[in-house]
Amino acid sequence: MNGALVESREWLVAQRWLLPVLILIGFGLAFAIPEYGWFNKYVQLVMMYVGINVILAVSLNLVNGYMGEFSLAHAGFMAVGAYTSALLTMKVLPVLDYPALFPIAILAGGAMAALFGLIVAVPSFKTRGDYLALITLAFLMIVKSLIENIDYIGGPRGIPGIRKLTTLPWVFFWVVVTIWVIRNFVYSKYGRGVLSVREDEIASDLMSVNTRRVKFLAFAVSSFFAGIAGGLFAHLLQFISPRVFDIIKTTDILIMVYLGGIASIGGSILGATVYTVLLELLRPSTVAAMLSWLPDVVFEPLNEHFIQHLGIWRMVIMPLALVLVMIFWPRGMMGLREFRWFIPKRDLEAHHRGAEHEGRHDVPHGQ
Amino acid sequence: MTFLTANKVKHYFGGLCAVSDFNLDLRSGELMGVIGPNGAGKTTIFNLITGVYQASEGSIQFKGTELVGKTPHQITALRIGRTFQNIRLFRDLSVLDNVRIAHYAQADYSPLEALLQIGRYRREEQRIIENSRRLLAIFHLEALAGETAKNLPYGLQRRLEIARALAIGPELLLLDEPAAGMNPNEIDLLMEFILWIRKEFNLTILLIEHQMKLVMGICERIKVLDFGETIADGTPEQIQNHPKVLEAYLGEGPVG
Ligand SMILES: Nc1ncnc2c1ncn2[C@@H]1O[C@H](COP(=O)(O)OP(=O)(O)O)[C@@H](O)[C@H]1O
Ligand SMILES: [Mg+2]
Numbered sequence: 001m002n003g004a005l006v007e008s009r010e011w012l013v014a015q016r017w018l019l020p021v022l023i024l025i026g027f028g029l030a031f032a033i034p035e036y037g038w039f040n041k042y043v044q045l046v047m048m049y050v051g052i053n054v055i056l057a058v059s060l061n062l063v064n065g066y067m068g069e070f071s072l073a074h075a076g077f078m079a080v081g082a083y084t085s086a087l088l089t090m091k092v093l094p095v096l097d098y099p100a101l102f103p104i105a106i107l108a109g110g111a112m113a114a115l116f117g118l119i120v121a122v123p124s125f126k127t128r129g130d131y132l133a134l135i136t137l138a139f140l141m142i143v144k145s146l147i148e149n150i151d152y153i154g155g156p157r158g159i160p161g162i163r164k165l166t167t168l169p170w171v172f173f174w175v176v177v178t179i180w181v182i183r184n185f186v187y188s189k190y191g192r193g194v195l196s197v198r199e200d201e202i203a204s205d206l207m208s209v210n211t212r213r214v215k216f217l218a219f220a221v222s223s224f225f226a227g228i229a230g231g232l233f234a235h236l237l238q239f240i241s242p243r244v245f246d247i248i249k250t251t252d253i254l255i256m257v258y259l260g261g262i263a264s265i266g267g268s269i270l271g272a273t274v275y276t277v278l279l280e281l282l283r284p285s286t287v288a289a290m291l292s293w294l295p296d297v298v299f300e301p302l303n304e305h306f307i308q309h310l311g312i313w314r315m316v317i318m319p320l321a322l323v324l325v326m327i328f329w330p331r332g333m334m335g336l337r338e339f340r341w342f343i344p345k346r347d348l349e350a351h352h353r354g355a356e357h358e359g360r361h362d363v364p365h366g367q
Numbered sequence: 368m369t370f371l372t373a374n375k376v377k378h379y380f381g382g383l384c385a386v387s388d389f390n391l392d393l394r395s396g397e398l399m400g401v402i403g404p405n406g407a408g409k410t411t412i413f414n415l416i417t418g419v420y421q422a423s424e425g426s427i428q429f430k431g432t433e434l435v436g437k438t439p440h441q442i443t444a445l446r447i448g449r450t451f452q453n454i455r456l457f458r459d460l461s462v463l464d465n466v467r468i469a470h471y472a473q474a475d476y477s478p479l480e481a482l483l484q485i486g487r488y489r490r491e492e493q494r495i496i497e498n499s500r501r502l503l504a505i506f507h508l509e510a511l512a513g514e515t516a517k518n519l520p521y522g523l524q525r526r527l528e529i530a531r532a533l534a535i536g537p538e539l540l541l542l543d544e545p546a547a548g549m550n551p552n553e554i555d556l557l558m559e560f561i562l563w564i565r566k567e568f569n570l571t572i573l574l575i576e577h578q579m580k581l582v583m584g585i586c587e588r589i590k591v592l593d594f595g596e597t598i599a600d601g602t603p604e605q606i607q608n609h610p611k612v613l614e615a616y617l618g619e620g621p622v623g
Contacts, residue, residue, distance in 0.1 A: 184483065188481035189474040189476075189495070190478055190481055193471055195457070195460060195468075196460070202419060202439070203451070203455040203457065205419075205439040206419070206440075206443055207443065207469040207534075208471045208535050209440055211440065221482070346492065350463055350499070351513035352513050
């Protein structure tokens with residue numbers, strides 16, 4: 001690579017003050033874009049979806065990436081957060097008079113989802129791998145059928161008419177909170193404990209890590225933010241039903257995580273962004289427009305049987321994509337690597353500082 | 368003072384009696400060896416002491432505290448460190464993180480302090496880094512702090528495993544076949560090394576070994592196991608000439 005380019009990139013990475021500055025600029029943009037209509041409503045909507053998906057992917061990565069389990073429950077936690085916060089803003093909190101109550105509803109959704117997360121954590125004490133994956137799948141299905149069977153919350157018809165309280169600044173705010181908190185977690189003794197459980201649970205326990213506690217925390221933090229994302233989602237879509245939070249939703253989040261790469265916050269941000277934008281591009285109208293140059297004999301049948309039914313084909317393509325990514329690209333875009341701006345400075349230094357304690361010369365050493 | 372005692376410890380795997388009536392009285396500061404043929408139950412004894420398995424019968428006490436019934440991390444937090452017969456590092460993590468993870472019980476902050484970066488969190492994290500780097504420096508691994516553990520050569524991985532075991536701040540160190548895979552020359556250095564860490568870290572050491580040279584060379588007392596039974600117990604001289612040992616383990620002639 002070009003030497004000057006590498007150098008300027010390294011210079012950029014070293015300027016850690018740039019991250020808070022960029023966050024501030026991001027906030028400014030989040031307010032300005034809807035205010036001045038810099039992008040049309042559709043693009044603004046996609047931006048908010050990207051943000052919500054970043055929250056979902058980063059939080060799922062905690063369990064599936066850092067801890068190395070294969071949880072399918074994420075859409076279930078999302079549902080818990082969505083229903084909790086929607087019921088609060090519709091029936092309990094006077095959000096119209098006091099818009100500041102909206103974050104409280106979102107937080108309550110996160111807290112409720114975290115409670116459910118603690119329940120799912122319990123089987124993880126004794127079970128790992130495929131069996132735990134099955135248990136999380138069962139949890140997802142239980143949440144769905146519970147909702148379907150409670151008439152008070154709309155049953156299978158769902159809840160229409162939720163107020164549109166999710167805005168670009170709110171989404172940006174929660175994205176920053178999610179990344180900050182999960183980053184703090186990952187670079188603490190608890191986060192290292194989670195990583196060591198993935199590597200070797202018995203050795204981890206024998207190095208004094210309280211593995212149960214660490215699993216509890218990982219599930220709680222992960223499901224908390226899934227609940228936050230669910231709340232934002234509900235107040236953006238303005239309609240939720242059990243069908244919205246099915247296995248396909250979980251599959252979407254899984255693809256974002258494995259595409260971006262396990263055990264990487266930066267990877268999940270990239271994975272969620274790329275995947276969300278890709279999904280938007282793959283709508284029937286855009287795909288038809290992109291392929292309209294094909295000769296009619298090819299285009300017409302393709303359009304009729306495939307492109308116009310992309311919504312259904314998705315059910316086949318997406319799980320297939322997940323399997324392909326996991327087999328052929330297990331590291332994804334940034335698996336086990338991280339944006340240097342997210343790594344605490346003391347961690348970077350501790351890993352790379354030269355050997356200042358010379359090493360003891362009286363230590364006998366052979367190899 | 369009683370340091371580590373085991374009283375009539377038994378352990379079964381299904382119908383197999385892997386350890387039967389194991390007794391131990393390890394004094395503070397002592398260096399004791401456990402030898403015996405493959406499958407004699409040596410590693411199982413380590414797993415019983417550290418809580419990986421629960422003893423089917425009997426009691427194990429460390430400085431007056433009963434260990435049977437406790438979880439491995441509780442036992443480790445009492446300052447019992449160990450290594451493994453087959454190296455069990457956190458392979459995909461950095462050398463530094465391998466050592467930092469072993470500070471879990473000593474790091475004194477709550478999850479909330481960690482999530483919000485408040486309170487004792489920063490100070491404790493800094494302290495863990497300093498201590499980890501000090502340990503790595505002692506073991507000449509400091510320059511490799513950022514290296515992924517699995518990329519280290521075998522000998523350095525063994526050394527890192529000992530550094531990691533020391534990171535929990537042990538008073539008792541259990542070494543499971545530390546000389547496995549070493550040539551005679553390396554074993555000489557390892558012997559010197561074990562004596563050195565015992566002095567430097569004020570350790571009591573219990574070690575399992577196959578290599579007679581190492582056990583006879585540095586252990587003050589030796590226990591010989593065969594099929595889960597303790598067949599002899601004594602100083603290296605006594606063991607070397609013990610008729611049962613000669614018969615069961617050492618083959619025909621005495622080994623020096
Ligand atoms: N987890 C286990 N399940 C069943 N049998 C085991 C297990 N671990 C060890 N054993 C058996 O217990 C006996 C003692 O094993 P071990 O303590 O590993 O021996 P050593 O370390 O002395 O070579 C062996 O017969 C071994 O096969
Ligand atoms: Mg063994």
